[in-house]
Amino acid sequence: YLKKRRLESGRLEAGDATSCAFRVGEFSPWLKVNHLAPDRSEKGWCRLVVIPGGRSRSDYVLRFSHTLFAAGDTDVAFTYPGSLADSLQERFGYYFPSSWLDKPIIPEFTADATRYASYFYEYEDWDLFLYVFTQTDNIQHLDGVTPITRQVYQIIDRHLARLLDRLPEDSTLIIASDHGFKEYSISIDLNRLFQQLGLLSYASGPEIDFEKTLVFHNLWCVYFNRDLLDLEELNRRGIETPAGMSADESLIRYLRRAGRGIKAGARGTPYPIEFCDVAPGAIGHAPDLIVKGTYGDYHVEFWNLKRPRDAVLRALGPDEKWNHTREGIVMAYGKGVRRGVELPEMEIADITPTMLYLLGLPTPADMDGRIMAEAFESRALARRPHYVIEDLGVLSRGESVSDEERETLERSLRSLGYIR
Numbered sequence: 001y002l003k004k005r006r007l008e009s010g011r012l013e014a015g016d017a018t019s020c021a022f023r024v025g026e027f028s029p030w031l032k033v034n035h036l037a038p039d040r041s042e043k044g045w046c047r048l049v050v051i052p053g054g055r056s057r058s059d060y061v062l063r064f065s066h067t068l069f070a071a072g073d074t075d076v077a078f079t080y081p082g083s084l085a086d087s088l089q090e091r092f093g094y095y096f097p098s099s100w101l102d103k104p105i106i107p108e109f110t111a112d113a114t115r116y117a118s119y120f121y122e123y124e125d126w127d128l129f130l131y132v133f134t135q136t137d138n139i140q141h142l143d144g145v146t147p148i149t150r151q152v153y154q155i156i157d158r159h160l161a162r163l164l165d166r167l168p169e170d171s172t173l174i175i176a177s178d179h180g181f182k183e184y185s186i187s188i189d190l191n192r193l194f195q196q197l198g199l200l201s202y203a204s205g206p207e208i209d210f211e212k213t214l215v216f217h218n219l220w221c222v223y224f225n226r227d228l229l230d231l232e233e234l235n236r237r238g239i240e241t242p243a244g245m246s247a248d249e250s251l252i253r254y255l256r257r258a259g260r261g262i263k264a265g266a267r268g269t270p271y272p273i274e275f276c277d278v279a280p281g282a283i284g285h286a287p288d289l290i291v292k293g294t295y296g297d298y299h300v301e302f303w304n305l306k307r308p309r310d311a312v313l314r315a316l317g318p319d320e321k322w323n324h325t326r327e328g329i330v331m332a333y334g335k336g337v338r339r340g341v342e343l344p345e346m347e348i349a350d351i352t353p354t355m356l357y358l359l360g361l362p363t364p365a366d367m368d369g370r371i372m373a374e375a376f377e378s379r380a381l382a383r384r385p386h387y388v389i390e391d392l393g394v395l396s397r398g399e400s401v402s403d404e405e406r407e408t409l410e411r412s413l414r415s416l417g418y419i420r
Contacts, residue, residue, distance in 0.1 A: 022050075025052075027048065029047070030096075031047065031325055043070045043074040044069040045068050046065050046068065047065040050158045065317075066102045068101065076411050092119075106135050107148065111184075111280060133156055136149075136152055167334070172335070173334055174332050174354070175331040176330045179324040183321050183322055184299050184316060186297060187301050187320070188262065188299070188313075189304065190217040190222075191216060191217050191312075193262070193312045194216065199215040199237065202211045202307055206307040214229060214233065218304050219302060221290055221291075221302070224251065229248070231250070248288070252275070252288075255275055256275050259273040260272045260273075262313070264313045267304070294326065302323075332372070332375045336379075336381075337376060341375075343372065343374050343375055344374060351369070353370050353371050354372045362389040364388075365390045
């Protein structure tokens, strides 16, 4: 059956002009499909099964499996090297990143993910092996803490038990989450607030009209339109520009006041939000402000580039209440790791310098995070010196890749949303 929540409108069409044969009563291979709806087009995969209709020998019914929406473009190769993709398809029948899963099939796909992890672990004699399980995030967004959620965690726990049995004696296992989960009751649509303040405009469709928009939000990041932002534009939009303040300072002052003033209901219940400065010297496509995303029982919506909701604040439905919180988990196991101790508060940025240290590699002096020294025995730390490198220019360059390989990798990363 199709995922009704996502496919209540629109239609499916074949993604490839290919044909395949499969037996009655058995599912077809995974087929590329396009989901066409009035306001969007999405790519993904599904399987088909033909079963007897029951009324006559020539009467059959065609049924669809769950539709797995792609995390990126289905036509872009995301496995490197390409020969590995062929091996995975041959061994597992399918292997692709899905952007979301239906609740009933998440345990099945979690079990699949543990098989992939085992395959990759045995694929080479790794110095560093990283694997990300996305299913725990997926199920808690949909179901909170339930028997299905526990089942997903238990499947991964059993995989970790098998991994520990064959972990080399000199290895260290680190288990970490980039965030935790919490139940919320209210969601804030920040772009709707910006629209009400006259700072953001939408085109005729669901997309933001960036030429007319002064401020927009996405992924808890706030961006200013530098082509528009000046004191004259702020005055035109009714924003106070105190003497001696720049356009940036005046706009930030205005946004912080607006964020503190969000209220709802007849009693004017406050739901303030906090805008934070971006660290000086930030590189790349750094935002102009960062909004704190989570609070007591409410949060700021994360994905936020489409046309907003009808109101700035809305009550969350049963399958929307669970969302990210900043506090996650970290655990360590292996030779030299202290047993049975509770670590002080760590940051996700501490994971990478810790891994570099365990690999005997230097950490840059300006690197975010620190080594999780509290996790290791003092004698283990004494045996392993810590190298700090002040100038990355002294490092030798790694083996370069061809322009074709670089282009392929960049297309894959761009399709999956990791780079712009």
